[in-house]
Amino acid sequence: MVTSIQSSKEAWQRYRGMVPGGVASSLRGSAKPHPLFFARGYGSRLWDVDGNEYIxxxxxxxxxxxxxxxxxxxxxVLDVVPLMQMNGMCSLLEVDAAAAILSRIPRAERLLWSNTGTEAVQVALRLARAHTGRNRFVKFSGSYHGWHDTVYLGLDSDQASMSSIAAGMPGQNSSVLNDVVVLPFNDVSALKQALSRAGELDLAAVLLDPINSSGGVVEPSADFLGTMRQLCDDFGVVLIFDEVITGFRVALGGAAERWHVGPDLWTFGKAMAGGFSQSAIVGRAEVIDRTDRGFRHLGTYNGNPVAMAAIKASMEALSAPGSYDRLERNSNRFVAGMNRIFAEYSAPLVAHGIGSMIGLHSLVSAGGGPTGSTYLERLCAGLAERGVFMLPIGRVWVSMAHTESDIDETLTQVDGTVQGLR
Ligand SMILES: Cc1ncc(COP(=O)(O)O)c(C=O)c1O
Structure with a gap:
């Protein structure tokens, strides 16, 4: 049981006097009663600055x-840090890390390094424009592709209209709204309608998070992915899988391996580098090999040796036999257990997993009770008091370090919390 989070509270109060909200990225501010400050992490566990342990x-x-x-x-990482930090040129680690990624992604031929998912998506869109000579792109409602002006729009899952796209936040350049067509996820006929007019609509690319993770964690239908691939081929549009979240998670070879449909370009980040800041744009040589035609790929930190070492080690560790089967089994155990508890106590939530990427969906409860979203906040706050850490953002990540007994211990705490919320 968590006893006191006073040191976290004091750190947050001090920090938010300097950094708005007291968090380095806005979503972290959703933690209740306030963000936690962590001092250490090992395996499936984190320890906060008050010494409390969390799964x-x-x-x-x-x-x-x-x-x-x-x-x-x-x-x-420890091996490389004393030798060098950055050198502004190249290291053998870059060669090894690039080979480690390309050999694990089906039909990937070339790679460019950048630092974050947001950056990688910008590079992929620019490559698509350079390749096609067109300007606009399709994205899907609800999907998040980073915070950049170009893509931080169409984030409301319920609203998909080619005529009414809103910017995601104040201060965005409004002219980018003209450059995007937002379509509903898994809607094959909307896709056909838009892509069959690709020339007229000036479409360079289709940008897809294959599970629409921020729009609810949704299984893409085979028809949706297959039609998308075919239409992109037929109408000369570059298909980009934004696998920043699905890459090296839903399968070693990501969504393309899991659903047997490959894009022209991929973006990877997150799980690729095991906690270090690096992303990659991967894809067909024909689309990426443009440096001889004036395309420039830039970035001081691209190919950072420390991140390269982490990527190479991550690729080897992820490739251990049975890793993904175990991850899938434990994730399914978590989802089944959560749903059993939610059903037993009529909690207004349902869990749905695509492997270890798990969505917690709100159901509005009957009889004027709490809506799922306020319920989720109370659930997460209650779980944190019992040493289970998740944010009320509707998404949960299971790792390969979580054991069956971690999951069972978690479910016991979920049961106790949900009972207490009745
Ligand atoms: C699908 C997808 N694309 C892009 C991004 C942006 O990545 P980053 O936060 O590294 O900029 C995210 C981050 O959550 C993401 O989920």
């Missing part, structure tokens, strides 16, 4: 698929 289901929003402080990643 972690945030996984740093995705990167920690191998768990915290994976020994092979820690060692790889």
């Amino acid at each position: 972690d289901y945030l996984g740093a929003f995705g990167p920690m698929v191998l768990g915290h402080s994976h020994p092979a990643i820690v060692q790889a």
Whole structure:
């Protein structure tokens, strides 16, 4: 049981006098009663600055698929740090890390490094524009592709209209709204309608998070993915899978391996680098090999040796036989257990998993009770008091470090919390 979170509270109060909200990224502010400050992580566990231990289901929003402080990643990083930090040129680690990724992604031929998922998506869209000579792109309602002006729009899952796209936040450049067509996820006929007019609509790319993770964690239908691939081929549109969240998580080879449909370009980040900041744009040579035609790929930190060492070690650890089967089994155990408890106590929530990427969906409860979203906040706050950490954002990440007994211990705490919320 968590006893006191006073040191976290004091740190947050001090920090928010300097950094708005007292968090480095807005979503972290959803933690109730306030954000926690962590001092240490190992395996499936985190320890806060008050010394409390938690089973972690945030996984740093995705990167920690191998768990915290994976020994092979820690060692790889410790090996390189005393030798060099950056050199502004190249290192052999870049060669090894690029080969490690390309060999694990079906039909991937080329790779570019960048630092975050947001950056990688910008590079992929620019490559698509350079390749097609067109300007606009399709994205799907609810899907998040980073915070950049170009893509931080169409985030409301319920609203998909080619004529009414709203910017995601104040201060965005409004002219980018003209460059995007937002379609409903899994809607094959809307896709056909838009892509058959690709020339007229000036469409360079279709940008897809294959599970629409921020729009609810949705299984893509085979028809949706197959039609998308075919239409992109037929109408000369570049298909981009934004696998920043699904990459190295829903399967070693990501969504393309799991659903047997490959894009022209991929973006990867998060789980690829085991907690270090690096992303990659991967894809067909024909689309990426443009540097001879004036395309420039830039970035001081691209190919950072420390991140390269972490990527190489991550790729090896992720490839251990049985890793993904175990991850899937434990994730399914978590989802089934959560749903059993939610049903037993009529809690207004339902869990749905695509492997270890799990969505917690709100159901509005009958009889004027709490809506699922306020309920989720209370559930997460109650769980934190019992040493289980997740944020009320509707998404939960299980890692390869979570054991069956971690899951069972979690479910016991969920049962106790949900009972108490009745
Ligand atoms: C699908 C997807 N694309 C892009 C991003 C942006 O990545 P980053 O936070 O590294 O900029 C995210 C982050 O959650 C994501 O889920």
